[in-house]
Amino acid sequence: MRSKEGDETESRSLPVDLIIEILTKLPPRSLSRLICVSKLWLSIIHGKYFNDLYLTRSSTRPRLLLHRYSHDTRSSHYSSLSKNQLSLVDSVTLPGLQISPPVRGLICCVDHYSSIVVIGNPSTGQFLTLTDVITDQIFFGYDPVNDLYKVLSMNFVHNIDRSVVIEKSQVLTLGGGQESWRMIECKYPYYPGTQGKCHNGVVYYGAWSNLTDRRSVVVCFDLRSEEFSLITLPEDVQIVSYIESDLVSYNGKIALVNVSRNCEFDLWVLMDVKRHEWSKYSVVVPTCDFFRCRGTIETGELIFEQLYFGDQFSILYYHPEQDKARRVDLDRSGDTMSGCRKLFLNHVESPIFLPRKFIH
Known part of the structure; x- marks a missing residue:
C-alpha cells in the first residue's frame, strides 16, 4: 500500500495538463471519488478552470433530463438520458414537486409542504438545502458575467378584485459570499404562468398581470443587475395555464408554446x-x-413528450425541414413510480461540487 506521500509524488510525476485531460473524460461521479487521490487532484477538480473546461466539452454532448415525481413519497427523481441510452437510471432524488429547468448542469426544486428549497447536481448525486425561505415560486439562473448562480424567490397575494400584489421578492447568490436572502423590489404586479427559462444571464417566465382576464406578459429578471422588466406578447397570444403553457428554447431563442391536441403547434x-x-x-407533427x-435540440429536431401516459412514456423527435418524425418509447423496466413526469432538453453533465456552507 502506498503512503499519501507516495500518492502525491506519483500524481506530481504526471504533467498537470495530462491530468486535466484525463479527468475531463471521466463522468462526474468518478471525479467525486478521485478528489481523495491527492491535494493536487483535489485542487484541480475544484478549480474554476477545470469546471469551465469540463462544462464546455460537456455542452457539445447535451442530454435529456427526465423529472419524475412520486405522490407517495413527495420526492422528485431525475434521470439523465443520452440519445443512445433511453432507460431510466436514477441520478439523484430530491424533495419537492416544483422545479426550475437545469442551468449548466444544476437544478433547483422546492417542496411547498415543508418550505424546503434544494439545489442539486444530477451528475454527482450531490444536493444542498437552502435555509430560511417560504416561497410561492422559485426561479433559478446563472450570471455569466460574474460567474454566479442565483435563486429568485417570490411570494404573492391576491386582492379582492383578483389583481396580484407581490408581497416579497428575494434573491440568494450561491457561493458568492452573500449567505442570506436579500430583499429586492419588483414594480410590476403579476402572477407566474410558466416555469422560468434562463438565457444569457436573464431568467424569462410567462405571467398574468391580472388573474381576472389573464392578460399575459413575459417577465425578464436580469441576474446581473437584479432588475425586472416586461415583454408584451403579440395580440391574441395568451398563456393558457401553468400546465399547458411553457417557455422553451427554439434554435437558441426563447419561445412560447401551448399544448395542442390536434398535432398543430404554434x-x-x-x-x-x-x-x-x-x-x-407553425408546425404540424404526425x-x-x-x-x-x-x-x-442541437440537431434542429423538435422534441415532444407524452402529456398523458399509462404504463408507457414516449418521446417524439420531429425534424421540421425534413418533415421526418420518430417515436422512442422509454424503457421503464424496474420503474415502479407513478406521478408527474416532465422532460428537459440540453442538460449538460457538470463536475461542480456544491458549497457545504449552505447544507444543513
Whole structure:
C-alpha cells in the first residue's frame, strides 16, 4: 500500500495538463471519488478552470433530463438520458414537486409542504438545502458575467378584485459570499404562468398581470443587475395555464408554446427582446396527439413528450425541414413510480461540487 506521500509524488510525476485531460473524460461521479487521490487532484477538480473546461466539452454532448415525481413519497427523481441510452437510471432524488429547468448542469426544486428549497447536481448525486425561505415560486439562473448562480424567490397575494400584489421578492447568490436572502423590489404586479427559462444571464417566465382576464406578459429578471422588466406578447397570444403553457428554447431563442391536441403547434419565438418582436412558427407533427413541445435540440429536431401516459412514456423527435418524425418509447423496466413526469432538453453533465456552507 502506498503512503499519501507516495500518492502525491506519483500524481506530481504526471504533467498537470495530462491530468486535466484525463479527468475531463471521466463522468462526474468518478471525479467525486478521485478528489481523495491527492491535494493536487483535489485542487484541480475544484478549480474554476477545470469546471469551465469540463462544462464546455460537456455542452457539445447535451442530454435529456427526465423529472419524475412520486405522490407517495413527495420526492422528485431525475434521470439523465443520452440519445443512445433511453432507460431510466436514477441520478439523484430530491424533495419537492416544483422545479426550475437545469442551468449548466444544476437544478433547483422546492417542496411547498415543508418550505424546503434544494439545489442539486444530477451528475454527482450531490444536493444542498437552502435555509430560511417560504416561497410561492422559485426561479433559478446563472450570471455569466460574474460567474454566479442565483435563486429568485417570490411570494404573492391576491386582492379582492383578483389583481396580484407581490408581497416579497428575494434573491440568494450561491457561493458568492452573500449567505442570506436579500430583499429586492419588483414594480410590476403579476402572477407566474410558466416555469422560468434562463438565457444569457436573464431568467424569462410567462405571467398574468391580472388573474381576472389573464392578460399575459413575459417577465425578464436580469441576474446581473437584479432588475425586472416586461415583454408584451403579440395580440391574441395568451398563456393558457401553468400546465399547458411553457417557455422553451427554439434554435437558441426563447419561445412560447401551448399544448395542442390536434398535432398543430404554434411557437411564438422572441426575435428581439428590446423591440418585443415575435415570429410565429407553425408546425404540424404526425401522430403527436396529447404530446407537449419541449423545444429544439442541437440537431434542429423538435422534441415532444407524452402529456398523458399509462404504463408507457414516449418521446417524439420531429425534424421540421425534413418533415421526418420518430417515436422512442422509454424503457421503464424496474420503474415502479407513478406521478408527474416532465422532460428537459440540453442538460449538460457538470463536475461542480456544491458549497457545504449552505447544507444543513
